[in-house]
Amino acid sequence: MTIDAPLDMRPTAAVPPAPTNALLTSPILPTLLKLALPNAIAMVGTTLVAIAETSYIGRLGTEPLAGIALVFPFVMLTQMMSAGAMGGGVSSAISRALGAGDRDRAATLALHAAMIGACAGIFFTVMMLAFGRAFYTLLGGRGGVLEEAMQYSHVLFSGAIAIWLVNTLASVVRGTGDMRIPSVTLIGTALVQIAVGGALGLGLLGLPKFGMGGVAAGQLAAFTLGAMFLAWYLVSGRSRLTLNFAGFKFQRAMFVDILKVGAVSCLAPLQTVLTVLIFTKILAGYGAETLAGYGMGSRLEFLLTPIAFAFGVASVPMVGMAMGAGLVTRARQVAWIAGIAAGITVGTIGLIVAVMPALWVSMFTSDPGVTAAASSYLVWAGPAFAFFGMGVCLYFSSQGAAKVGGPVVAGTARLLIVGGGGWWLASMDAPASAMFALVGAAMVIYGLGTVLSIRLTRWGK
Known part of the structure; x- marks a missing residue:
C-alpha cells in the first residue's frame, strides 16, 4: 500500500520566471544613454542632408538658394509634426500599451497610427499644392525666386505621405523600445537623399539636370524607400509587434489614444x-x-x-x-x-x-x-x-x-x-x-x- 504525499509536499515542475521588460527594470541613466545614442547618430544623417542640399542648391544659383529659404519652414514643419509631435503621440500610446502587457492593443494602435500618418500626409499634399504659392508670396517670394521655390515644393509635397509614413512607422518601432531600426532607416534615407538629390539636381553621372525639382525628387525617393522598408519590417514578424491585419477593425478609442497626445503636440x-x-x-x-x-x-x-x-x-x-x-x-x-x-x-x-x-x-x-x-x-x-x-x-x-x-x-x-x-x-x-x-x-x-x-x-x- 502506498500513501500519497500531501499536496503541498509533492514535487512540482519548475516554472520559468515571467519575462521582464528591461525598460521597466534597468538602471535609468545607462538605459537612457543606450537608447539615445542611435537617435543622435540618426540626427547626424539629417545634418549631413542639410549641408549637402545647401551645397547642391548653392551651385544652382542665388535664386534657388533664396527659393529654398521660402520652402524650408514648411519642410521643417512637416518633419517636426510627423516625427516629434504626432510621432511622440504614437510612441506614447504604444509604449503605454506594452507597459500594461497588452500587446494586442499595441499592434492595433500601430495600424491606426499608420492611417493617421497617411491622412496627414495627404492633407499636407493638398494644402501645399493648393496654397503653396500664396504662402511663399506672403513670405516675400517674387519672380524667379518664387518659381524656384515652387519647383522644389511641387515635387516634394506631392509625396508628403512618404515623409509622414516614415516618421510615423519609425515612431511605432520606437514605441517598442527599439531605437536601432528607426535610426538605421533614417541614416539610409539620408544617404539615398544625398546621392539621388545631387545626381538629379546637378545632372551628375550623365543624368538630365532637373535643378530644384531634381533635388526635391531625391528626398521624395529616399522617404518612399524608407516607408516601404519600415512597412515590410513591421509586417514581416521581425519587429517586437506582430501586426494582425485579419482581425483589424476601426476603433475610435485607438485614434483618441494617439491624438490626445499627438494633436496637442x-x-x-x-x-x-x-x-x-x-x-x-x-x-x-x-x-x-x-x-x-x-x-x-x-x-x-x-x-x-x-x-x-x-x-x-x-x-x-x-x-x-x-x-x-x-x-x-x-x-x-x-x-x-x-x-x-x-x-x-x-x-x-x-x-x-x-x-x-x-x-x-x-x-x-x-x-x-x-x-x-x-x-x-x-x-x-x-x-x-x-x-x-x-x-x-x-x-x-x-x-x-x-x-x-x-x-x-x-x-x-x-x-x-x-x-x-x-x-x-x-x-x-x-x-x-x-x-x-x-x-x-x-x-x-x-x-x-x-x-x-x-x-x-x-x-x-
Whole structure:
C-alpha cells in the first residue's frame, strides 16, 4: 500500500520566471544613454542632408538658394509634426500599451497610427499644392525666386505621405523600445537623399539636370524607400509587434489614444516655426549684417536641438511603459534624468560658445559686422541653451505620460515673449543685443515653465 504525499509536499515542475521588460527594470541613466545614442547618430544623417542640399542648391544659383529659404519652414514643419509631435503621440500610446502587457492593443494602435500618418500626409499634399504659392508670396517670394521655390515644393509635397509614413512607422518601432531600426532607416534615407538629390539636381553621372525639382525628387525617393522598408519590417514578424491585419477593425478609442497626445503636440512645432519667422521679420529691420549674424548663431541652436531630441525620444518609451505598468514614480524619474542630461549636454556647448564665440563664427565668415552680430547672439543666448535643451527633452517625456499640455503652454509663452517683446524693443529702437538677450530670456522661461508644468501636473490616474 502506498500513501500519497500531501499536496503541498509533492514535487512540482519548475516554472520559468515571467519575462521582464528591461525598460521597466534597468538602471535609468545607462538605459537612457543606450537608447539615445542611435537617435543622435540618426540626427547626424539629417545634418549631413542639410549641408549637402545647401551645397547642391548653392551651385544652382542665388535664386534657388533664396527659393529654398521660402520652402524650408514648411519642410521643417512637416518633419517636426510627423516625427516629434504626432510621432511622440504614437510612441506614447504604444509604449503605454506594452507597459500594461497588452500587446494586442499595441499592434492595433500601430495600424491606426499608420492611417493617421497617411491622412496627414495627404492633407499636407493638398494644402501645399493648393496654397503653396500664396504662402511663399506672403513670405516675400517674387519672380524667379518664387518659381524656384515652387519647383522644389511641387515635387516634394506631392509625396508628403512618404515623409509622414516614415516618421510615423519609425515612431511605432520606437514605441517598442527599439531605437536601432528607426535610426538605421533614417541614416539610409539620408544617404539615398544625398546621392539621388545631387545626381538629379546637378545632372551628375550623365543624368538630365532637373535643378530644384531634381533635388526635391531625391528626398521624395529616399522617404518612399524608407516607408516601404519600415512597412515590410513591421509586417514581416521581425519587429517586437506582430501586426494582425485579419482581425483589424476601426476603433475610435485607438485614434483618441494617439491624438490626445499627438494633436496637442502639433502645436509645439507650429510655435517654433512662428517664433523663428516672427523674429526673423523683426531683425530684418536691423540690416543684413545683423540678420546674417543671427542666422549664423541660430544655426548652432538648430544643430544642438537634435541632442535634446535624442534624449527626449529615448525617454518616451521608458516613461510610457512605466506609466502603463503603473510605475509612476519611475516614469517621473526617467523624465527628470533625461531632462537634466539634455540640459547639461546642450548647455555645456552653449556656455563654451558664449565664452568663445569665435570657435563657431569663424568657421563661416570673416566679415566684421556679421561676426560681431553672431558673437553678440551667442554671448546673450548661449547660456540659455541649457534651459532650451531641458525644455525640449521634457516635452517629449511628457508625451510618454500623455500629459503634454503644460509644455505646450510653455512654448506659447516663449512665442509671445519673442513676438511681443521683439516688436516692443524694435519700436523703442533698442540695439540688436537687446533682441538677442530677449531670445535668451525666452529660452529660460520656456525651460523653467516646462519644468514647473511637469512638477505641478499629476501623472497617473
